[in-house]
Amino acid sequence: MSMIEFKHVEKYYPNKFHALKDINLTIDKGEVVTIIGPSGSGKSTLLRTINGLESISQGQLLVNNMDLADKHTDINRLRKDVGMVFQHFNLYANKSVMDNITLGPRLVLKTSREEAEAEAHELLKTVGLADKADSYPSMLSGGQKQRIAIARSLAMHPKAILFDEPTSALDPETIGDVLAVMQQIATQGMTMVVVTHEMGFARHVGDRIVFMADGQILEDSRDVNGFFDNPQEPRAKEFISKIINH
Amino acid sequence: MFSVLFDNWGTLISGLGYTVWCSILALIGSCVIGTVFALMEISAHKVVRIIGRVYVEVVRNIPLLVITMFFYVVIPKYVVAIDGFTAGTIGLTIYTSAFIAETVRAGIESVPVGQMEGARSNGLTYLQAMTHIIFPQAIKIIIPPLGNQFINLIKNSSVLAFVSGFDLMYQGKLVASANLQTFDTYLAVGLLYLVITMPLSYFMRYLEKRWQTA
Numbered sequence: 001m002s003m004i005e006f007k008h009v010e011k012y013y014p015n016k017f018h019a020l021k022d023i024n025l026t027i028d029k030g031e032v033v034t035i036i037g038p039s040g041s042g043k044s045t046l047l048r049t050i051n052g053l054e055s056i057s058q059g060q061l062l063v064n065n066m067d068l069a070d071k072h073t074d075i076n077r078l079r080k081d082v083g084m085v086f087q088h089f090n091l092y093a094n095k096s097v098m099d100n101i102t103l104g105p106r107l108v109l110k111t112s113r114e115e116a117e118a119e120a121h122e123l124l125k126t127v128g129l130a131d132k133a134d135s136y137p138s139m140l141s142g143g144q145k146q147r148i149a150i151a152r153s154l155a156m157h158p159k160a161i162l163f164d165e166p167t168s169a170l171d172p173e174t175i176g177d178v179l180a181v182m183q184q185i186a187t188q189g190m191t192m193v194v195v196t197h198e199m200g201f202a203r204h205v206g207d208r209i210v211f212m213a214d215g216q217i218l219e220d221s222r223d224v225n226g227f228f229d230n231p232q233e234p235r236a237k238e239f240i241s242k243i244i245n246h
Numbered sequence: 247m248f249s250v251l252f253d254n255w256g257t258l259i260s261g262l263g264y265t266v267w268c269s270i271l272a273l274i275g276s277c278v279i280g281t282v283f284a285l286m287e288i289s290a291h292k293v294v295r296i297i298g299r300v301y302v303e304v305v306r307n308i309p310l311l312v313i314t315m316f317f318y319v320v321i322p323k324y325v326v327a328i329d330g331f332t333a334g335t336i337g338l339t340i341y342t343s344a345f346i347a348e349t350v351r352a353g354i355e356s357v358p359v360g361q362m363e364g365a366r367s368n369g370l371t372y373l374q375a376m377t378h379i380i381f382p383q384a385i386k387i388i389i390p391p392l393g394n395q396f397i398n399l400i401k402n403s404s405v406l407a408f409v410s411g412f413d414l415m416y417q418g419k420l421v422a423s424a425n426l427q428t429f430d431t432y433l434a435v436g437l438l439y440l441v442i443t444m445p446l447s448y449f450m451r452y453l454e455k456r457w458q459t460a
Contacts, residue, residue, distance in 0.1 A: 051367055080369040090364030094382045103378060108369035149364075156369055 002062070003029045003160055003191045004050055009059035011045060011215075019045045021215040023059070029159070032192045034202035034224075037212035038239060043195040046212065047162050050193065051082045064159055080108055083153030083161040087168050089145040091137040091152070097124070098133040101152045109156065116155070123151040127181050143174025147181055160191035167198055179205075199243060203228055211236045250430040251437075254421045261417030262438050268335045268413060269400045269442070275339035276399065280346025285376075287351050298347070305344035310405050313337045318409040330410035334403075342399045349395060353388035354380055386457045393450030397443050404439075414438055 004027040011020035019042050027033050035043045048054040050063055052075045061068040066078050092100050101123060102116035111119075124130045127147035137145055146166055153161055163182065167175045179198060183205050186192055196202060202209055202224065209227050211219040213235045221227040228244075231237045251258065286298030305313070314337030322328055328336075357380050365375035407415035418435035422428045 053363055053367065076369060076371050079367055082367075084363075084367035086360060086364065086367075088360055090360035090367075092361065092364065092379050094379065104368040104370065107374050107378070152368065 001029045002026045003031070003064060004193070005060075005062040006046075007060040007062075009049070009061055010057050011042075011049065011054065012057045019215050020049070020056070023217060025210065025217060025220065027191065027193060029191055030189045031208060032186045032190075032206050033194065033208045033210060034206035035193065035195045035210045035212060036197070036199070036202060036239070037218075041212040042215040043212050044164050045215075047164050047193060047195050050160075050162055051079050051084055053084075076108075080156060081159045083156055083158035085146070085149050085153055085161060085163045085166050087165040089137070089142070089149045089169075091145055091149055093137055095136075096133070097129070097135050097137070097140075097148050100137070100148060101155045104152065104156050120151070120155060123154055124148075126154075126184070127151045128177065141174055142170045143177050146170065146174075146178045150178070150181055150185070154185070158190075160193065161185070163192065163194040163196065165195050165197065167196065197243075199228070211239070213239070250421070250425065250427055251434045253425075254417075254431075254434075257417045257421060258414065258434065258438060261412065261414035262442070264331065264406065264412045264416075265400070265403050265414040265439075266442060268331065268338065268403045268406060268411065271335050272338040272342060272399055272403065273396060275335075276342035276346050276395075279339065279343035281350050283343065283347035284350035284354065287347065288354060302344045302347050305340055306348070308341075310337065310341045310402055311408060313341050314405050314409055331406060331412060334406035334409045334411040334413075337409075338399065338403055338405060342395060342402070345395050345398075346392070349388055349391045350384070352391075353384035356387045357383045389450065389454045389457055393447065393454070396446060396450065400443050400446065401439065 004025070006023045006025040009020055009023040010018070013019055023046060035046065037043050045054055049056050049061060049068070052068055056069060059069070063078060064081050066073050068078070092103065095103060098117060098120055101120040102113065105111040105116040105119070106113060121130070121133065124133060127150060129144055129147055129151075132140065132144065132148070137148070140148065150161075166182070167178055170178065175198070179201050182192070182194070182201070186205050194201070194206070206224055208220070208222045209224045210217055211227070211231070211233070218233045219227060219231065219236050227236075228240060231240050283298045283301050286294050287302065289295050289298065314334050317328070317337045318330060318333035321333065361379050361383065362375055365379045366372070370378070403413060404415035406413035407419055410416065414435055418431055422431040425431065
């Protein structure tokens with residue numbers, strides 16, 4: 001069963017930059033897909049089209065059976081089902097950790113405050129930050145912020161979560177905690193699309209790897225170890241050798 | 247000066263009343279209209295954006311007196327009969343709304359774009375994201391310049407004097423031309439303006455402090 005389906009998707013930015021070129025990609029429910037590639041290759045753009053933060057110029061994109069090229073698609077309904085975790089967290093600066101997590105459920109899912117807060121406490125335990133409910137984002141470290149951001153997205157009971165370089169802005173020693181939480185979510189069967197430079201995560205947690213360069217998907221493999229040990233495309237070979245041998 | 251104030255107490259206080267009334271109406275009106283045009287200026291739709299931009303640029307680049315005269319002369323002649331007070335208040339509202347639109351727009355744009363993206367990805371509608379996330383953060387940045395706009399608005403309400411709006415300036419002019427004590431009369435008028443603007447000024451500072459810590 002497919003969750004996300006790109007068919008000949010093209011994306012041009014207003015300055016005519018061709019960001020995505022003939023993207024064809026079908027992601028099944030429960031799959032953990034990591035997208036890697038050099039910067040400027042279109043990874044983040046691809047990810048952001050999945051929940052409509054970026055529009056597509058041509059082709060078809062179906063997410064949770066909703067057509068994103070169709071102007072009549074209710075984008076808010078789609079986003080309710082597709083969570084997103086950002087490189088720079090994007091926690092609500094004016095809200096406490098508790099309100100960050102409960103605002104979406106209360107406003108969008110119409111969950112009662114009591115119910116939303118009870119669940120938020122559970123989620124905070126899951127991400128190992130049970131004592132931070134009353135803190136504000138500015139009081140937290142990067143790794144803590146990112147785990148709160150993951151909890152915020154889980155609170156919406158999404159069918160899929162998109163991760164846009166979730167560890168790239170973190171101090172090295174806090175990356176492990178965030179990856180551990182992501183791994184835990186992955187084992188619970190969540191559909192995940194992860195743009196990352198964490199090759200360990202891609203190799204050990206991902207079910208599938210997509211390599212992008214210059215707006216194109218150059219490799220798409222369910223044999224993740226095979227890809228890392230023996231990439232087929234010259235661009236992929238070059239990329240892998242650069243990150244492994246340094 | 248005090249004799250002028252006491253001899254013409256009733257007249258000047260009635261003028262003060264009109265000034266306060268005009269300022270309150272214009273303040274509310276210009277905040278509502280200004281916010282609407284600020285939202286238009288940052289709209290995703292190009293046409294809406296252009297309309298907002300054109301309104302702000304045209305209105306803020308025409309002298310207040312010219313806008314007021316337009317409502318005082320043109321509207322009664324071709325549309326509907328309005329008195330000087332109404333024309334002046336409308337003129338002041340329109341004029342100030344352009345500056346408030348710019349203040350509000352700048353405040354909203356100072357909130358990092360990630361806040362909106364985070365909120366929208368969290369399932370919130372544009373309106374929910376604005377009211378719960380963007381506006382509460384923008385208001386801290388908007389308050390100090392907004393205070394300036396409010397004080398300017400009160401002082402600019404003296405434009406009513408030119409369209410027979412019965413405000414403080416208008417009454418002051420009447421008093422001065424009757425008693426010929428120009429200096430003392432305008433000193434009294436200035437003092438009465440301070441009575442409104444100074445407390446407002448302090449109130450805005452208080453708000454500024456309160457919002458910074460909130």
